[in-house]
Amino acid sequence: MWLALRSLRRRTLRNAAPWRFTFTTQAPREVRRKRRRWPWVMLGGVAALGAVGGVQYWKADFVQRRKVRAGFEGIARFIRSVRVGLTISLDYWWTLRGLEEESPEYAAAIQPCHQRSADRLVAGATRNGGLYIKLGQGLGSFNQALPRQYIDTLKVLQDMALTREYKELDILFLEDFGKTVDALFKRFNCVPVAAASLAQVFRATTHQEQEVAVKVQYIDLRHRYEGDILTLKLLLKMVAYMHPKFTLSWILDEMKDTLAEELDFEHEGHNLEQCARDLRYFPFVYVPKVNWELTTKRVLTAEWIDGCKATDKQGIERRGLAVADVSKKIITVFSHQIFHSGFVHADPHPGNVLIRQSPLGGAEVVLLDHGLYNSLTENLRQSLCKIWKSIIFHDIPVLEKECAGLGLSKEECSLFAVMLTSRSLESHSKLFGRSTSQVTPEDWAAFEDAITHFDDVVHILRVLPISMLLVFRNINIVRSINRELGTPVNRFNIMARSAIEGAGISTDPHSWTWRARLSSWLEAKAFDCRLHLWSLHTWCTVKYIQVLRLMGWLPEEAQVLEEFMLA
Numbered sequence: 224m225w226l227a228l229r230s231l232r233r234r235t236l237r238n239a240a241p242w243r244f245t246f247t248t249q250a251p252r253e254v255r256r257k258r259r260r261w262p263w264v265m266l267g268g269v270a271a272l273g274a275v276g277g278v279q280y281w282k283a284d285f286v287q288r289r290k291v292r293a294g295f296e297g298i299a300r301f302i303r304s305v306r307v308g309l310t311i312s313l314d315y316w317w318t319l320r321g322l323e324e325e326s327p328e329y330a331a332a333i334q335p336c337h338q339r340s341a342d343r344l345v346a347g348a349t350r351n352g353g354l355y356i357k358l359g360q361g362l363g364s365f366n367q368a369l370p371r372q373y374i375d376t377l378k379v380l381q382d383m384a385l386t387r388e389y390k391e392l393d394i395l396f397l398e399d400f401g402k403t404v405d406a407l408f409k410r411f412n413c414v415p416v417a418a419a420s421l422a423q424v425f426r427a428t429t430h431q432e433q434e435v436a437v438k439v440q441y442i443d444l445r446h447r448y449e450g451d452i453l454t455l456k457l458l459l460k461m462v463a464y465m466h467p468k469f470t471l472s473w474i475l476d477e478m479k480d481t482l483a484e485e486l487d488f489e490h491e492g493h494n495l496e497q498c499a500r501d502l503r504y505f506p507f508v509y510v511p512k513v514n515w516e517l518t519t520k521r522v523l524t525a526e527w528i529d530g531c532k533a534t535d536k537q538g539i540e541r542r543g544l545a546v547a548d549v550s551k552k553i554i555t556v557f558s559h560q561i562f563h564s565g566f567v568h569a570d571p572h573p574g575n576v577l578i579r580q581s582p583l584g585g586a587e588v589v590l591l592d593h594g595l596y597n598s599l600t601e602n603l604r605q606s607l608c609k610i611w612k613s614i615i616f617h618d619i620p621v622l623e624k625e626c627a628g629l630g631l632s633k634e635e636c637s638l639f640a641v642m643l644t645s646r647s648l649e650s651h652s653k654l655f656g657r658s659t660s661q662v663t664p665e666d667w668a669a670f671e672d673a674i675t676h677f678d679d680v681v682h683i684l685r686v687l688p689i690s691m692l693l694v695f696r697n698i699n700i701v702r703s704i705n706r707e708l709g710t711p712v713n714r715f716n717i718m719a720r721s722a723i724e725g726a727g728i729s730t731d732p733h734s735w736t737w738r739a740r741l742s743s744w745l746e747a748k749a750f751d752c753r754l755h756l757w758s759l760h761t762w763c764t765v766k767y768i769q770v771l772r773l774m775g776w777l778p779e780e781a782q783v784l785e786e787f788m789l790a
Contacts, residue, residue: 297450300351301457307347308458311340334372341376348380353444354451354482356380356420358475360572361696380420381572389413391442392425399519407517411437417574419592421485426527434527435514438488445486445521452479474684474692481693485594488523494593495525501564502590507552507581509589528589530577534707539578544586547711549578550704552588554717557701561694562608562718562725565599569693571700573707597693602628604725607643607694611722614640615750630686639683642695644715645702713758723750 318336322329344362348355359380362369392413393403404411408427415423416436421444425437456475484490492513499510509528517524531538539549553576560567568575570592581587599607606625613622619636626636641647684692698718705714723746 297447297454300355300451301454303347303350304355304454304458305461307343308461311343312461314339334370337370337372338376341373344373345376345379351451353420353441353447354455357482358455360420360570361478381574392439395439395442395521399521400517408437419574421594422488427524429514429517433514435517435524436511436527437517438523438525440486440488440521442521448483448486452482478689478692481595481597487520488594489518489520491523491592491594492518492525494596497566498568498590498593498596501566502556502559505556505559506583507585507587508556509587510593511589511591528577528579528591530579530589532573533576533578533588533704534573535578536708539586542578542580544578544580546708549586549588550708550714551712551717552586553704554701554712554714555721556588556590557697558718558721561599561697562604562611562721563728565601565604567597567599567694567697568593569595569597569696571697571704573704576704595693597690597697599690599694600688603688603690608722608726610640611644611719612726612746612750614644614646615719615723629688629691631683635679635683635686638679642680642683643698644718646715713761715761716758720747720750723747 315333315336318332319329322332344359348359359377362373362377396402396404396407400407404413409430409432410428412426414425416426417424422438422440425439427435427437429435452475459475492515495510495513499512502508502510511526511528514524514526531542533549533553536546539546557568557571568590571590575590575592577589577591579587579589606628610622610625613619613625622636622640623633626633626639631639637647684695702714705712727742727746
């Protein structure tokens with residue numbers, strides 16, 4: 224029995240052997256036919272999906288179509304952004320490979336690399352538009368942290384805008400008001416008089432014969448917002464992974480809500496009215512009034528104002544106004560916001576500050592674009608005043624105490640003082656010394672810390688309350704305006720005086736006794752003496768640098784320090 228089963232098994236294996244080898248060398252005809260059919264099936268599926276999508280797009284309304292277009296355009300912006308980020312990262316890696324960070328070769332190689340990278344950023348932001356231009360404008364104002372090549376190149380984004388068609392206006396007005404532009408206004412000039420990263424401004428006349436400025440948001444900006452934010456976050460994280468020093472994605476995380484508020488023009492209208500209330504005591508300041516009947520979340524209508532930009536020196540002089548008077552009033556206004564009201568305009572670039580003849584004589588400062596504001600807490604406002612005051616009087620214990628309240632260590636106080644006041648802390652300590660007219664090593668060291676020690680500056684910015692980012696932005700832009708006007712006034716003195724007055728202001732009326740008033744008055748007088756001495760020190764230092772440069776005893780790069788002292 225066992226032998227019969229064994230014989231049967233051998234015959235079965237012999238008969239099955241040919242089939243076992245034939246199927247491995249060539250697939251059956253039906254299998255090959257199915258394999259050839261799969262590409263056509265997939266192609267047909269894609270075509271069917273495209274057809275269904277096209278029909279749905281054709282049946283959708285304007286808003287849904289705009290969302291679809293924004294999605295596809297977002298993919299293109301994402302690819303473009305990644306390409307720019309990778310190109311910049313690889314350029315730095317290839318250019319600086321094998322070089323010591325403190326070597327002369329490193330310094331010589333990194334300067335043109337900074338310039339190439341800044342040019343690429345501007346080109347990418349210009350192509351993408353919207354939030355990318357806004358981010359570039361914000362980066363350009365942080366001159367404590369970025370190299371000079373970035374600061375100078377990113378300035379072109381201040382006047383950069385998206386190019387849009389006029390037909391978008393009627394679509395947007397129909398969506399927001401249910402009426403066309405011609406129905407809402409008696410006259411409407413369809414050529415924008417100004418354009419920015421988020422909106423265009425048109426000149427119009429209402430049916431009541433009032434000249435108004437109509438700020439209209441780009442119609443697809445809200446649909447692009449979330450996708451652009453995610454793209455920027457991913458890009459910044461990619462840069463941080465490749466270059467650990469450049470960890471800036473946290474800024475976008477913190478500023479996301481603030482940027483979203485800037486897209487709400489009704490919110491901007493309320494900011495405008497609060498700004499007018501806070502500055503009502505200044506007769507030389509004017510804030511245009513909002514026409515709420517013609518205002519929505521995407522359209523803001525306000526008074527039309529004729530004036531010149533704050534940095535238009537020739538325009539100011541043609542109006543018979545003194546440049547020094549203009550600069551002093553601009554600095555006074557924004558110092559009041561920082562040290563007194565705590566409601567700070569975070570985007571006071573020259574296009575948002577107009578100058579015109581005041582009915583009372585002299586220059587009148589007109590504030591525009593109130594979308595980006597920063598509300599300081601009372602504790603932070605007081606801390607800023609006390610920090611500025613302690614820097615002037617070189618009261619190190621108070622300075623360290625207030626800085627500790629902001630999360631800074633004792634070692635970071637000196638660099639923070641430079642970032643805040645553009646003056647080295649050591650210079651104040653030697654103000655009454657014998658070497659007041661000499662350029663001290665501490666001045667050079669403080670200046671280099673603020674410009675070249677990027678990682679230290681970023682660490683301080685990250686530790687500080689997020690409100691300080693916009694305060695620094697305000698201070699840097701105002702300093703730039705004063706410099707473009709030729710530095711006609713001492714910005715530091717004006718801000719310092721405002722800070723000392725703000726330190727004596729309290730929200731608690733019971734604490735404002737006659738002793739507090741007398742103490743504040745005495746401090747102000749001592750402060751005035753200190754300011755006059757510091758002005759003399761600055762003047763002597765600048766003249767000393769100029770003489771050394773003329774004698775050939777200082778390199779031409781010393782001009783940067785001269786500008787730094789005057790700013």
